Amino acid sequence: MMMVTVMSVVLGLFFVLAGSVKLLGWQKQVFEIQLAYFRSYGLSRRAMAMVGALELSGAALLGLYPAAGALLLALVSAGALSFHLRFDTLKEGAAALMTLVLSLSLWSLL
Structure with missing residues (x-):
């Protein structure tokens, strides 16, 4: 349970x-x-604000409905990673890849 909390x-x-x-x-x-x-x-800029709102919503959901929050953050991370891989390189997408793996790992433990 400590791992889930961390x-x-x-x-x-x-x-x-x-x-x-x-x-x-x-x-x-x-x-x-x-x-x-x-x-x-x-x-x-409006799209960026919408992504920010989704990120904050996912973070808030982690406290209320952890599985839903982890899934939302995994979806946001997957979207970010897809844009980085399409327009940039894996280097720019490294944080998105890490948050995707962490979100999916958390989701699988809940």
Whole structure:
């Protein structure tokens, strides 16, 4: 059970930070980098905000309905990874791959 808690906390913190930057832009340097990625994929600032909202929702769900939160975060991670692999390289998609594996691992333990 300790492993489930650690995985949930790590995923939750990561996605609260990532989602809040995408929604609020509070960390300007990271925000600008993320926005540049979205624009290079042909996506708008609005799409970036929607992804941020999904990330925050998934993080919140980890506390309320852990399996649903883990699944939502796995879907968001899979989407991010697919865009990175299509438009960038695996290097840019490494974080998405790690969060995908972690989310699916957590989901399988719940």
